[in-house]
Amino acid sequence: MLSALMLAAALTGTRLAPLAGAIEHYRTVATYRVTLRSSHADGEDHIRYYYKKPGFVRMEFIRPHAGAVLVYSPLTRRVRLWPYVAGRFPELGLSPHNSLIRGPGGQTVDKSDVGALFENVRTLLEQGQAEVRGEARMEDGRTALHLVVTGAKGGAVASVHRYELWLDTSSQFPIKVISRNQEDAIIETVMMDALEINAPLPETLFNPEGE
Secondary structure (H helix, E strand, C coil), X not given: CCCHHHXXXXXXXXXXXXXXXXXXXXXXXCEEEEEEEEEECCEEEEEEEEEECCCEEEEEEEECCCCCEEEEECCCCEEEEECCCCCCCCCEEECCCCHHHCCCCCCCHHHCCHHHHHHHHHHHHHHCEEEEEEEEECCCCCXXXXXXXXXXXXXXXXXXXXXXXXXXXXXXXXXXXXXXXXXXXXXXXXXXXXXXECCCCCHHHCCCCCC
16 A cells, blocks of 8 residues: 555656645644535535544534534544533433444544545555546635546445545645545535634533533
């Protein structure tokens, strides 16, 4: 398996250098927060998402399940879920692999961050191919570079055979991602809004007793 450094070296100097740059830039990111808008076969999800290395995650659900809060700790490798108000009864303790909280493509909360996305992209690229489709103006006015990464025939990562990514030309973060299966059917479309990189995130976000 190619390491991240080997992949970056292989892409540097090619038309895919922006992808290598985005992957390398993510190494410098300590925290981020963003609003996710996900559409899939089962409906839509709107979530305020917070991430802090080495893997702390907080999700505040806007739609559906408004008010629910989910927190994952890489120290305990457990998910704490409050269906109504964070820090208040009832609280559920779950494995990140519990089917109740897996994403539409089987994604787990411990592999839900941008770094995990880039890892999947790297894996598909090892035997697959990628192309640059040029810059695009997004609905909110942001400019993004449109990339398509396709796995080898019969290959998939986390059920995904092809990713379409729109990388913000300013932040180098993906601001839109479409994942497709081997039949080229869309698994999920995710839009990322109100992104803040290296935002100060208080410890209480990931340990919310008393909120």
